Amino acid sequence: MKQWIESLLALQKVDMRIINLHLRLKMIPSEITKLKEKKENTEASLSDAKSSMQKTGLDIKQTESAIAEINTKIEQLQQQSSLIKKNTEYQAMLSQIDTQKGKISELETTMLLLFDQDEENKEKFKEITKEFEAEKSAIAEEIDELTELSGEVKTEIQQLIDSRPPLEARVDSTVLTQYKRLLKAKKAPLAKVNSAGICSSCHLKITPQTMTETKKEAVVYCDNCSCLLYLEK
Numbered sequence: 001m002k003q004w005i006e007s008l009l010a011l012q013k014v015d016m017r018i019i020n021l022h023l024r025l026k027m028i029p030s031e032i033t034k035l036k037e038k039k040e041n042t043e044a045s046l047s048d049a050k051s052s053m054q055k056t057g058l059d060i061k062q063t064e065s066a067i068a069e070i071n072t073k074i075e076q077l078q079q080q081s082s083l084i085k086k087n088t089e090y091q092a093m094l095s096q097i098d099t100q101k102g103k104i105s106e107l108e109t110t111m112l113l114l115f116d117q118d119e120e121n122k123e124k125f126k127e128i129t130k131e132f133e134a135e136k137s138a139i140a141e142e143i144d145e146l147t148e149l150s151g152e153v154k155t156e157i158q159q160l161i162d163s164r165p166p167l168e169a170r171v172d173s174t175v176l177t178q179y180k181r182l183l184k185a186k187k188a189p190l191a192k193v194n195s196a197g198i199c200s201s202c203h204l205k206i207t208p209q210t211m212t213e214t215k216k217e218a219v220v221y222c223d224n225c226s227c228l229l230y231l232e233k
């Protein structure tokens, strides 16, 4: 294999790695954002669960005091009723007491529902808290890893860039210019040609004349995709 092909293949290996590393690097910020969003979502669920728990707790307290208030009222009515002499007034008073007792019965039913709700809320809060605690450390760890990876990738890219000049120096400047132009398309500038004359980049057949040049290892470009060609061995 002629030196220009070997040198360009070495350069291409470095450049393809640089391109892939840049792609990897580009993905890292959105990966970190997604992780942060995930944590924020769980935080919001946790906050919602806490609010529900507090609301039900408050409802329970209010219902309890409403029951206590009505009980006081019933006691007062009962005390008053013992002083009443007229039967009709007495019956009216009993009816009032019954109405109040009915209210208490309703509130007690509400109370049972609230207790169920309270239990459910506490269970949910416990569950989300557990989830949040586990997620918090896992996400922090993942973000640390991504940050570390970002640094490593940047270092490797710089090392690869630094390794380019000696490789470039071994290639003819006209060929190098063409190589760089092709590299801008983010694809490999060099393409293999198989014995049937098919270019590995565009998968089309090159002309017999180009094939002859390729066999001579002359600097030649694909008739279709303009890649620099070399023969597959």
Ligand SMILES: [Zn+2]
Pocket (backbone or CB within 6 Å): 191, 199, 200, 201, 202, 203, 204, 222, 223, 224, 225, 226, 227
């Ligand atoms: Zn081609």
